[in-house]
Amino acid sequence: MIRLDDERARSFLADDDLNTLWPNVQEAHEAVLNKTGAGSDMLGWRDLLLDPDDALLEDIEATAARLRRDADVLLCLGIGGSYLGARAVISALTPYLQTHASDHSPSDDAPEGLSVDPTAPPEVRFAGHHTSGAYLAELLANLEGKSVFVNVISKSGTTLETALSFRVVREWMQDQYDNPSDRTIITTDSDQGALNALHETHDFYKKYVIPDDVGGRFSVLTPVGLLPIAAAGIDVRSFFYGAVSACETISADDEHAAFRYAALRYLLLNDGYDVEALAVFEPKLQDVGRWWQQLFGESEGKEGTGLFPTVVQYTTDLHSLGQYMQQGQRNLIETFLMPETDPGSLTIPETADDGDGLNYVAGKTMSDVTHAAYDGTAQAHTDGGVPNMTLRFDEIAPGPIGELLYFFEHAVAVSGYLLNVNPFNQPGVEDYKREMYDRLGR
């Protein structure tokens, strides 16, 4: 269940603003449901939830089982939507400090003389998401002697950052393993593009398909996100069905929080607020913020409109951006993203001497402190002139995270229609690429 506390944001609006806008919100919602809005040929991210493909989930689980058995590391190559969704979910749902599989005791069934712990999921590492040679060189040096599998994720196969990394990684794998193709999984178009061409010659271990009607930033519930998430040891079925459940609920409830979220942002943008900060307290949620940033920035930021999306991690950023949030230019709105239950906790011990004067919080948990900080911040920022609201979800677990991601997908579709833009295209992304390719002599 996702809830939206919006009283604080509404206090910055006129009483009937939301009511006046509501017919437009309903119209936007209908356009999503009935595929009658701009870009409605790109609504496959809903179709795949309305008619779940359980055979695909089973297949992904089987591949994840092989990776658990045979891989120390799954190296995922992708950028933008082929990267941020998997990273968001894996960061949220795995420990901060992964115990590296390769530090474990050797097992008997390790391939090619390498030791793999069959009970531990492989460590998931990302590359192909920028152009740093230093990063790629250091990463490959670090992977020497480990059992590495690769998942390259690109619809065209020619996305420069990803394709270059794949080229370098393929050469490295040739030197490392007898049969690198058997360690390579491609996630790409059904039949077009460079990865399919390479597949014909190299006969890679596995191929997954990115549906034509799902854009990159909406692809976390396709194999683009699902395979890395499953490989990381996360219950991918619960995650997927969390999204299915949100899709059903939101489609059927035209008063759902998703619509109020979209509407309030729109009204505040019209009032001159041009930056939205998504605020998390649990650091594991920061990469969910990065995924949200692409989803909203790329869907709304066109034709000179949209809120600039940024992510703040509290309380640490209260000690860096807190001054600006409290008293800087009043161009900001803030959305707190709060689980009802924090992952794990830790009770603050009492000390005999109370040398630091903190015995007054002894016996409370760190989670109690987090909630006091959240309440205090929401109040202080309201007083300081920052319209803010709070999105609450049950807990940082596969199902609720699946729900949350769908919530944002549906909200941004409605929001795009309110702004009168096509929320599913990204025409501006080509401009720098054209300039870059010119300079590279393509």
Added chain:
Amino acid sequence: MIRLDDERARSFLADDDLNTLWPNVQEAHEAVLNKTGAGSDMLGWRDLLLDPDDALLEDIEATAARLRRDADVLLCLGIGGSYLGARAVISALTPYLQTHASDHSPSDDAPEGLSVDPTAPPEVRFAGHHTSGAYLAELLANLEGKSVFVNVISKSGTTLETALSFRVVREWMQDQYDNPSDRTIITTDSDQGALNALHETHDFYKKYVIPDDVGGRFSVLTPVGLLPIAAAGIDVRSFFYGAVSACETISADDEHAAFRYAALRYLLLNDGYDVEALAVFEPKLQDVGRWWQQLFGESEGKEGTGLFPTVVQYTTDLHSLGQYMQQGQRNLIETFLMPETDPGSLTIPETADDGDGLNYVAGKTMSDVTHAAYDGTAQAHTDGGVPNMTLRFDEIAPGPIGELLYFFEHAVAVSGYLLNVNPFNQPGVEDYKREMYDRLGR
């Protein structure tokens, strides 16, 4: 040498805007030099460079040598300015994937039966910078069996996040080691505050002083930053003297790039641009961006003014925020932060089949690709209506990074005076704290 390419930003301004403003810039610069502006009792960050304390640097190097000998991990507890500076420099100047000291062969002189490689610097880990109990619990579990030293950094000793973590960590160390006080370094006020009180009872291994006239966000060149940086194996003397050299140069050259940077941002803010994105291509510089974000956000963001500072990491964020940067609301300016030389590099291999169609870049380096991406982005964003400029520095090495940090410190002081605010206070940071403490029942 720091250079500013500002032609693209200037093309968004009227021809004589900069000339008209220049007398104010000079006046601001004089106020910094002569300590005649608002908050001028907090200019100690300049004094410590004008009269370097070599004995302190030696002392810090000696402590770092002991940590190298005896520690697997230095756990730094701090938040805001007691955290972001050290992290920025360490991220910039150490490998992406640290080889953990504890993975090395045991040495003979390890304390208390723990194995430490005396040739490797300890791994530096951060805590006390937020309220996540999950993080702290997982971190401590991960540190079991390692030789851990702690550096707690807090002027008052009562900063909640840091003090709570220190309380938990002290209890953990009691269980782990015979003499935890001998593993504890405090960095704090000269004589006031909770850490000095604890020091009286516990007689910690070492104490460093935070000068009274240096604010948190300006403290990276005091022991707050210097000790963790030295412990990480970085040449702290070159780093410090890089800053000394920038301080001399900028103080003597009233046409320096630092003044043009401050002036152009100010003029663009006056023209309605209210967000500045600091753009880096090398991921190692991202944490320099986070430090810059506090420095500028906290110095400028008061009395309803200041640019909202955000950090983008390209090319990855061109695939998430790139659409917004190119075609969203035209409220953005962009500053590229570019080393003349990239750290390491990697040549793109040729392949026989050219299956990915990338042989046209074979033989080039990843750095060549980065520069094409940078040039292309600067051009595309200029065409798209984003005023942008480029700060260039020599390379990602201790001296040039020291120069760069001072450059920003001086620039933000001038910028604050242009905005007619006190760049050295942060009155708004107390508001959420007051609300939080109320809720915790202090």
